[in-house]
Structure formats: structure tokens, C-alpha cells
Amino acid sequence: MSITKQNTFILLMLLLALFVGSCRKQYHATEKDMADYGWFLFEKAATQSNYTVSKNWFLSSVNEDTMYMDGYNGLGWSYGKITDLDSSIYYFVFMTRLISIMKFGQVCVLLIMLWVWIH
Numbered sequence: 001m002s003i004t005k006q007n008t009f010i011l012l013m014l015l016l017a018l019f020v021g022s023c024r025k026q027y028h029a030t031e032k033d034m035a036d037y038g039w040f041l042f043e044k045a046a047t048q049s050n051y052t053v054s055k056n057w058f059l060s061s062v063n064e065d066t067m068y069m070d071g072y073n074g075l076g077w078s079y080g081k082i083t084d085l086d087s088s089i090y091y092f093v094f095m096t097r098l099i100s101i102m103k104f105g106q107v108c109v110l111l112i113m114l115w116v117w118i119h
Contacts, residue, residue: 031068034061051081
């Protein structure tokens with residue numbers, strides 16, 4: 001093989017390796033990523049008074065993980081800024097009830113651990 005063909009072949013192989021190696025991997029956003037972006041949009045919306053986009057990101061975060069408190073907190077604030085006060089109150093109350101349930105669950109686990117330790 002001539003040097004020109006050999007150099008062309010090597011160049012093509014390097015370009016192919018560069019192209020294949022630089023492809024972006026599939027990324028799955030977590031509920032935290034969605035809520036963080038929702039807060040970014042919430043702060044940005046203060047200048048534009050459009051909180052609907054941040055509300056949608058917070059909804060996505062709680063759809064991803066129904067126990068994610070920051071998503072419910074963001075929903076409460078976003079609905080409050082949109083002046084949908086009933087929905088705002090609903091999400092704040094829902095969040096506080098969820099916290100109460102989680103605390104009750106923690107107490108139950110501690111009682112079970114204590115019972116197992118005693119027996």
C-alpha cells in the first residue's frame with residue numbers, strides 16, 4: 001500500500017474513533033435534577049412573571065419520585081406565584097403530611113429495632 005493510501009486510511013480511522021468516542025451518553029434526569037432546574041426557572045421567572053415552566057419541572061420531579069419534598073415545596077411556591085392559591089395550599093399541606101408520615105415511619109422502625117434488641 002502506498003504511503004498516501006496508508007495515511008488516508010489512518011486519518012479515516014482516527015476520525016471514526018473520534019466520532020464514535022465523542023457521542024454523548026444517554027442521561028436520565030433524576031427528581032433532584034428536575035427540581036434544581038425548576039428552582040433555576042423559578043428564580044428566572046421573577047423577572048418575567050411566568051412561573052408555569054418552573055411548575056412543570058417541579059411536577060416532573062414529583063412524578064419521578066412521589067416522596068421528593070423539594071418538588072412539592074417548589075409546586076407550592078410556583079402555584080402561589082401563579083395565584084392559584086388552592087393548589088399552592090394543597091401542595092404545602094400535602095408536603096407537611098408526607099413529612100409526618102415519614103416521621104411516624106421512622107418511629108415505627110425504631111420501636112421495632114428496640115423490640116428486636118430487647119428480645
